[in-house]
Amino acid sequence: MPGLKKEFYLLRHDPSATAPQLEVLSRQKNLRIIDVREDWALVLVDLTAYGWLRWRDNDGRFTISIDEKFDPQKH
Numbered sequence: 001m002p003g004l005k006k007e008f009y010l011l012r013h014d015p016s017a018t019a020p021q022l023e024v025l026s027r028q029k030n031l032r033i034i035d036v037r038e039d040w041a042l043v044l045v046d047l048t049a050y051g052w053l054r055w056r057d058n059d060g061r062f063t064i065s066i067d068e069k070f071d072p073q074k075h
Helices: none
Strands: 010-012 021-024 031-037 040-045 049-054
Antiparallel strands (some): 040 049
């Protein structure tokens, strides 16, 4: 999402802000949520890599969005 702090688009090894970073995500990446633990989602990135992504901030605001072209019937 535009204006998002870097900490919210870092893919991490574990669901923790101090876990090792795996990848910096961009808007062009496709994510599939596999599991959710509190503020963290285990995601599959472009069908090639797994990692944890923070999906809401400390105030409970969403840090991810769904592509307007998303069709749940195809997924």
